[in-house]
Amino acid sequence: MTVLRRLLLLMLAGLVLATTARADEAALREILARFPAAKGFPAIEAIVRDLGATGDPAVERPLLALSEGDLYFRKTDSAVFIGRESGQAVSLSDPLTGEAAGEAAKAEVTKIKVNNGLRRAVREVLGSLTLGSEDSAARLAAAQTLYRTPDAGAIEALDAAIAKEKVAGVRAALEQARASAVLVSDLPEPDKLAAIEVIKAAGSRDALSLLTAFAARAEGPTKDAALSAIESINASLALWAAAQNVWYGISLGSVLLLAAIGLAITFGVMGVINMAHGEMVMLGAYTTFVVQSVIRANAPWLFDWSLAIALPLAFLVAGAVGLAIERGIIRFLYGRPLETLLATWGVSLILQQAVRTIFGPTNREVGNPSWMSGAFQLGELSITWNRLWILCFAMAVFAALLFVMNRTPWGLQMRAVTANRRMAASMGIRTPWIDALTFALGSGIAGVAGVALSQIDNVSPNLGQGYIIDSFMVVVFGGVGNLWGTLVGAMTLGVLNKFLEPYAGAVLGKILVLVLIILFIQKRPRGLFALKGRAVEA
């Protein structure tokens, strides 16, 4: 029965497609010519719908141009063009054929305005038009658009497309799109029940959205079926949500780790309360900005490499500033924590205002290289590339630092000075230089962290202030003087924060974490992993 009906529908659809596939060009131009006179978005939307109703794939070009804000008309004769702005002029091309049609000054042409509603309309119209496209990716996109914006009128076209489709993935998407269209149609109950099953099997957020909307207007057995489908999707989504929280926690933890790891050296190993630590992070971020500006101006093809280039430079810049601070100020204040705190606080203000004077108080734009933009789906998890890379990067920095501390002579000397300064000095270690280099290393690592943080945060003079408290929290919680403690501390705080946030909200979540840390420190004053050393003696 259903096979027979599908066959019939298919034939019907074929007939419809055959007659409308190529509307004649003059008719299209006639519709296009109505754009200049259209007043207001509803009028423009009507024209878009009319263009779509012709069923001619040629309308794709002007419609895409419209949704990107590239459709213009000339003020003198109201001729419609696709225009690309280049400086003060607009280079024009024919809306249907794409042939170049000369240039016009900006003042001579008027842009046809577009808003979200119009972009949605264009997307829908193009969705049903590209169902028959040669390109399987375009068909998939069309199916997904139709799935999300169900239209009962599209069922016939979808049936025809399903019958023709050979790629399994696209076919599944088409069947889901058909099911979502069935839900908004007036087909009988059994069809709708089957559709609910298809959508339930798809089981994503979109499915939930479709079913919730359907359940709100359905009655009888279909409503019950929809509600039970919603319940089962919700159950599986809850598991995914927990997984998502863990991922977010790890990701936040990696950011905290990056911000804190330099401090784990300067504060953790050396015992210097360095309030200017955040400003080292900021210097790293500004180094990235400078590198990107130079690349943008001179070698744009290098842009995807800008972060790799910025990393060593940020390390050097922040490290050098760190070295200067240690030699210039901090070395006179060893063993006087209160004065160190005040002096480094002053240094942080000076650095902030210096950056503000040089680069201006406003945010600077640091671009994301293409490989750090966007997200990918892992089941119902959406994982953004920038967070994933930052996690990898944080781990790499951690591993490198661990190697330096535990496997190099310099690391050995550093640990020796930390454990017992006088003994180390008697063994011939030049402790003042080790101090200076250790501080420079910690600052340099902070600079490197700044390169990564410039990808997710503002590059402004205030960048560092946002991280200083969190960094100290991580180091104190993890245990002063222990790198592993910093890692575990950062991850614990990240995950804890992210599990509290959905229930308590971001503000209260932060407060709760702070309270928990205070309580924890009462119990274990040395943090998670305590270590003997100068920090302990002080």
Add this chain to the structure above:
Amino acid sequence: MWGLKTGIKSLAAAGLLAAGLVAGPARAEEDTIKVGILHSLSGTMAISETTLKDTMLFLIEEQNKKGGLLGKKLEAVVVDPASDWPLFAEKARELLEKDKVAAVFGCWTSVSRKSVLPVFEELNGLLFYPVQYEGEESQRNVFYTGAAPNQQAIPAVDYLMNEEGVERWVLAGTDYVYPQTTNKILQAYLESRGVAKDDIMVNYTPFGHSDWQTIVTDIKNFGSAGKKTAVVSTINGDANVPFYKELANQGIKAEDIPVVAFSVGEEELAGLDTAPLVGHLTAWNYFQSVDTPENEEFIAKWKEYIKDDKRVTNDPMEAHVIGFNMWVKAVEKAGTTDPDAVIDAIVGVSVPNLSGGYSTMMPNHHITKPVLIGEIQADGQMETVWETPGLVVGDEWSDYLPDSKDLIADWRAPMSCGNFNVATGKCGGKGVN
């Protein structure tokens, strides 16, 4: 610690201040009228307020080119309150008592305005406040040239409801007085328009919040309930950049869940790649892209003054332009800079705004403005997609909050009251007065 902090700050700020101060005392004789500029040039708020200081210096220079005011030259007195709220009050006192300025243009955050209010009241000074704010205030000595909630928030919500068919609302804001009050007003307004409580989600985040993963996911989930959803953002300053970055990375497009922001202007977008944000909305009373001869002239002169072709203009700048011109006109009308005379003269003064109309100072010390809804473009500018057909009068006491709907403000004699209760017929409802 405070001494050190302010010491270093003022040391560092000295360079910036030099231009304003050195020129000052050198010819500080009786033939100048002093104008105070009270904007943070260091600290967190410097990001927004420095531009306003430059705007004021620019306006004063332009006025002096035209021959000054009442035959005297204007002289700018710049102070730096360093994003430190109590310091705002101290600096305001310094401007009024020591420098004897005729009027002060300044403040950005509501908390800084609240901190200087008693000073202006006590010393009878004039303050022009250029930023959109939460309303619920009207003070005799203050002129609010930024938008009240009904000049920004409510028209934006109307637009989303009528043009985009939004039925579900996320009210996301930073945790302080402006977002809290605005969201309270919006919530009451939405409920009065028949939106169910379940369809409104309110979310607050701390200042400078940078990890938006959970909240953006929450918004995504909230939006998948089968109803068109929009986000109304009162997220402040710095936190916006990571918020928009996260939105773009998680693939939330404006066509699916539009975000309308009240604190994001051309300046904030300058630090951001806006290509993934095209179509998200902002609501202001002015955009740099407004196509009028007045605006074109202003932008050209501004770029020439600041000697940077890339600098943008924004809404609070326009508010200062309007406020400054109103003050000039009121002083000319009164023939003196005496605060009481100016307060009497300024009500009803009407000056051209940059979007092609006139703004008038109303008796409640708020002004009339057009409301524009713009979509963010790939070049970081806004394009107006909708505007109110006429000018909107700033409503200081919201009609949608139960304890302020009966209040009005009218500073003309004989009422001369900032919180007159029309139900009881008495002056003195809630508020500071």
